[in-house]
Amino acid sequence: MTSRIHPPASPPPPEPPGASDPDDELLPCGRLLSQVWADREEGTSDGHERTCPHCRRAVEELDRLETAVRGLHDAADDPAASYDAAPLTQRVMDIVRMELRPGRPLPLAPPPEDLWIMETAAARTLRAAAEQVPGVRAGSCRIAPEPDPAERDSAERDSAERDSAERDSAERDSGTGRVSVRLGIQALLSASEPPDLPRLADAVRLRVERAADRHLGLRTATVDVHVTDLVDADGPDPDPDPDPDRNPDPDRNPDSNPNPDPDRNPEPGPGPADAPVPDAPGANVPDGAGNSSGKGTGR
Amino acid sequence: MTGDRTSAGPPGGGDGPDDALLTVRAVEGDEEAFAVLVRRHAPALVRLATRLLGGRAEAEDAVQDAFLSAWRKLPEFRGDSAFGTWLYRIVTNRCLNILRARKPQDPLDAAQEPAAPAHTVAPDRIAEGRAAVGDLHRALADLSAEQRTCWILREGDGQSYAFIADTVGISQQAVRARVFRARRHLTNALGAWR
Known part of the structure; x- marks a missing residue:
């Protein structure tokens, strides 16, 4: 040289x-x-x-x-051209299923009955019900116990000072035995039919209420349906990735770290009850679509 | 779309829910949605890890760990990047950690040398190609973890310098320098430079 x-x-x-x-x-x-x-x-x-x-x-x-x-x-x-992902997926999911995040317990009956279902399990049923409506895909589904109106004022007053665990246990002890549901959906648009989002949201709400009642025995106080995205049913989604920089990276290695621990495992995240609820990661919400949701009251 | 970096599944519309929707569900603890994401992204991530680490079995372990790490971190996932891009990063950094922890001149690299390809290279270059692949594989083992990772992301995966800098957590200038040094070393190893 x-x-x-x-x-x-x-x-x-x-x-x-x-x-x-x-x-x-x-x-x-x-x-x-x-x-x-x-x-x-x-x-x-x-x-x-x-x-x-x-x-x-x-x-x-x-x-x-x-x-x-x-x-x-x-x-x-x-060999990767025909890589069979099934065994790897199986191994991953075997471990994931031992580390489930079931969400919060939801009352299946008013106090003093002591019947509960976990939020994640209930959400799966409600999402499936929403997807019975043609042209609908369900995303976020958060379900929360409806506090007892008599105690709601004091609960709201105190909530800032109590942590979520206490709040959860307070909700278990009191409450109306009803739940409020907040569901985000994608509406698939077809070229031939103009969208009728209010009607779509109504249809979804009806299905969700019915499924909650008949399949789960959950009594819904409110079911909010939010259209988070309009998706062209015939074409690909627009780019949903405006900024790849801001998610947590469990394995991020600053170059300056000479001795990283290769087996460093992140702490389990905070309870799902406290997790932020994005409407849809990376979703594009077209103008006017985000809040064209219906807000309805069951029963 | 950035998710294409790991050849994400249906971006929308087509068959099945898109990654964004499945990710929202997985964030809320729906393991079935997560399973679909794992199945969809595993092949591309295993390919990436195999390139970085040199061996399939080790690559699969790294990808498995990356998915578990992602499942645990999902409650904090805010959807600023596509799931595929996020996982690409996690896998890259996990592999980088593994490469750093390796002893220099790991003999495994030579042992895992793959057979030379018998296609996609013009016939008159096959012989040269075979020899070159062998040379290249030996020379790759000499690169530092960072040089190897930056070079493979650039040359093997066609990523931009900006993306590599973000992923590895160093400046673009540092990435360029590492890619250059890797190329310099590898071209030297490929034969008579001058």
Whole structure:
């Protein structure tokens, strides 16, 4: 490797990868190898490399590497083309099912009866009921016990000072035995039929109320249906990923950490009762669609 | 869409609920929704981890751990990125940890060298290709964990420098320098440089 210290003949672009990199090399034509490769990668050219044998050879080396890489990946990927995800999925889910997050208990009868169903199980039934309505896909489904009106005032007053566990136990002890449901749905749009969101929301509400009553024995006080997204039934979704930067990354490695613990497991998250309730991660809510929901009162 | 980085399943409309909807359900504790996401994303993530780690079995373990880690972190998932992108990050960082923990010159790398491909390379380049794959595999073992990871995400997966910088948690400049050094080392290993 040559180690001359002359600057490159042309001024470097904003981010030369290794102007001061000891692995870099000044080609006999006066250009840095890193620059020649960066130009090649980004497709920028001032015509020099077409006539310069040194630059051409440097580029050929890179091409050769890329050919070899393709060979490497073809070899490695061959089995992956038909990768059977079932065994891996099974292993993951076997462990997940031992670490369920069942949500909060919901009363199946007013006090002093002591019959409960867990929120996650109830939500699955209600989502399935909502999806009986054609053109509907169910997303978020939160179900909360309806507090007893007589105690609601004091509960609201105190709630800021009590943690959720206490609040949950207070709800178990009192309450009306009814629940309030908040359901987010995607409405599938078809080109032939104009959407009628209020009617759709009504139909969903009816199904949910009926399923809660008949299949679960849950008595609903309110069922709020929110249309969180309108999806073209015939085409792909628009890009739902405006910013990939802000989710928790359990394995994030700051480069500065020389001794990361490869087996570091994150603490289990906070209880689902306290988890934030996104309407739909990454969902695009078209103008006017987000709140075209119905808000209804069962019974 | 960014989810395509890991060839996400149906983006919407088509067959079955899209990732966004399934993720909302999984955030709320619906393990069946999570199972669909796992099945949908596992093949691409295993492919990524296999490239990074060099071996299928180890890759599957890393992906399994990444999914479990994601399940535990889901209550905090705020939907700022697609599920596939989020998992891509988790898998990359888990593999990076594993690579860092490896002893340098891990002999496993040589042992797991895959057979050279017999297709997709023009016939006159097959012989050269076979030899090059062997050279490349040996040279890859010499790279640092960071060089290897940055280079594979760039060269193997075609990710942007900005995406790699975000994923690995270093500056774009640092990513460029690592990719350059990896290329320099690998082209040298591929044969007579000059």
